[in-house]
Amino acid sequence: MVPAFGVTEPRFSPADAGRKSPRIGRRASGDKRERILRAATRVFARKGFYATRVSEVARAAGVADGTIYLYFKSKEDLLTSLFEDRVERLLATVKDTLARIDAPEERLRTLIELQLGVLDGERDLAEVITVSLRQSTRLLRQYAAPKFKQYLETIAAVVADGQARGDFRAEVVPMEAARALFGALDGLALTWALGQAHPGTLRASATQVATLFLRGLSAR
Amino acid sequence: MVPAFGVTEPRFSPADAGRKSPRIGRRASGDKRERILRAATRVFARKGFYATRVSEVARAAGVADGTIYLYFKSKEDLLTSLFEDRVERLLATVKDTLARIDAPEERLRTLIELQLGVLDGERDLAEVITVSLRQSTRLLRQYAAPKFKQYLETIAAVVADGQARGDFRAEVVPMEAARALFGALDGLALTWALGQAHPGTLRASATQVATLFLRGLSAR
Amino acid sequence: MVPAFGVTEPRFSPADAGRKSPRIGRRASGDKRERILRAATRVFARKGFYATRVSEVARAAGVADGTIYLYFKSKEDLLTSLFEDRVERLLATVKDTLARIDAPEERLRTLIELQLGVLDGERDLAEVITVSLRQSTRLLRQYAAPKFKQYLETIAAVVADGQARGDFRAEVVPMEAARALFGALDGLALTWALGQAHPGTLRASATQVATLFLRGLSAR
């Protein structure tokens, strides 16, 4: 049961602590920030980060150009915020979920289903994560890379744990397996998003990869 | 023995068929075109496609800004040409090589070693392929996606062939496996390029992934 | 005995005639208008008219941005009002005071002491008058210039009167002397405000200039 990802799933925003509205003191407009973020996801997914004009995001969000800047420092901050609000929350959820499962095999399977399942319901987000998020070299290197590294380490830890328990083959290098697995999931999401992206298809891939990987790792 | 990739290795361009120099009739200074392409690889790798100024490529190549336009139609054409000259040749080589091998298992192993081996020697190229190439949304969708699709189909065919021979498990969907495998290789290259990128490390990963995948696919 | 200038000194606004608050009917919170004007003086003095944001004046005055517009038509009106409330009152006071003095020499000396003495107590105002007031080209030409011209004519009249009485040298062109004197006073205020602006220093300069000028003008 992969929970829906992002906005539609309040479970991902406990207390909404991460929210930042630099110059906004008061009320309501929290939804305006959200509206802009959703609009940005939509437009970035269609045209890519660089080809997207700030005014296009504004129009898509139904606000004035200047309003964007009440909630975000710059166009790039829009992308960074997308990362923080969406991706980081996903990564955190995955970590949390894994912590509640014991069997290494089950943990990997859950991870795979979670990552792909979440994106299956949100094609635009999938495209933004696999494509747009990498368009800002700065975001990629200074911001995203470290987060992903942590995530990879989480996966590697699961693999290592499986090895310690004798479930996974000892000769596998955990970090290599983690990088390969993450790449496989990312690649599936990318090709899915760039292609037809039929709902359900991506989630279905999860079972395939999971079986493939687990059989590859299995010590038995 | 993974052959070196690209320019220094004429073996990969048997016919040079893919080369296009829109407005250039004679190819007197083919080496200037090459110098520009190498400079572009270097600069794109460091700063990304969008953050790179045409004048920076010119400076790095030791030519005047205008000279770039004698060999390339536009800045984007520089990226496209990089794709054509480098990536396409790699893909073609892979296909050619696979054609000369019979055993499905061996073919997959070779493919993996080829793809990672080539990039291991050219960090800049690896970064350009895994990062910059995705920065131009147009290049990605209109140009690269179809080529990669072909490539994925080549891989899928190998898997299907293995299934037909009874070597690989029948329940695996060949195209899914191909997408996952490609993603895994791409992800390994990406994380390698963004990280320390020690020469030899990436090539070493090849064995790991190969074993992992083949065991996962194996019918025995 | 130079009286303090401006707000704190109601003596300078016998009729308050010059005050304009375009859209304000009642003047319930005249002190809010005053607070804004003082805040503007402070901020304009520090940053200059153009570099000052309306929101900065609002913050400094402790009111909301929009409140400024309840009391002033525009940002420029803030400057114009500053001119009207402060400078015009000074000019009027000077005129009034001069009218009560008979001896030309004494009148010039008083004028000098009044102009410099007033600013000595209000560094911010001195800076606004010598710097910010010139930043709005429109204010300078359409508004301030005519007023200053009147003021110069007042001074010139004193000089001419002195000549008629045989106190001042006949070959001096009154208007030239007036422009030079005014410039000298303005320059002293400017350099004082831009520099250390120690209280008392500017007032002390008054005696110097007065002596210098009067000796220069004297027919004896």
Added chain:
Amino acid sequence: MVPAFGVTEPRFSPADAGRKSPRIGRRASGDKRERILRAATRVFARKGFYATRVSEVARAAGVADGTIYLYFKSKEDLLTSLFEDRVERLLATVKDTLARIDAPEERLRTLIELQLGVLDGERDLAEVITVSLRQSTRLLRQYAAPKFKQYLETIAAVVADGQARGDFRAEVVPMEAARALFGALDGLALTWALGQAHPGTLRASATQVATLFLRGLSAR
């Protein structure tokens, strides 16, 4: 014999050492920088620094908007360069000229004639110097103020020298006299530029002020 100031007077640009064309390597275009500077003087004088659009300067100079940025870092750099190319050269000339004269009285007279004489021929420049140059608070404080201070010190030194020789009254504070004199000259230039600005009029004022000041200073 006050030399003409600025462009038309090559005497002021010995070897043209101060010229800067950041990104320009070669040739001819030195005159383009000059053309832009003249255009800027014209437009700044009419509309003031802030009300002037970069595109207006470009149009007035007959170049494209972007061309401005080949020669100047920013709009403000245009103003700074105007200061450097025009005002600094004037100040330097004054200093040089004074150095060749012995009698304090004669030196002050020359200084006055030089400063006013130069501007008399260039109304736009006079307006830029007395108005626009003060519109950028940063230019005024960080850049111009120190230069003017030097200039004031030069004047003060002349006064002090005159006192040492017994020519000028001992009770005058040299720096105060310098500030007053400079202010007087500046004020004359300002009112002249803002008014009719008939050629010759400003220069004529020089004699008046000179006489006034010298008589005021004189020990005899």
Added chain:
DNA sequence: AATGAATGAGAATTCATTCAT
């Protein structure tokens, strides 16, 4: 009256591309 979120016109600046030399 007061507020401050929202607006959107406007402006500086950048940089891919051109073309006279």
Added chain:
DNA sequence: GATGAATGAATTCTCATTCAT
């Protein structure tokens, strides 16, 4: 072919002003 000065379209962002609350 090669150059690089010049171009000007295009875009982000700012900030004075408005107006619903």
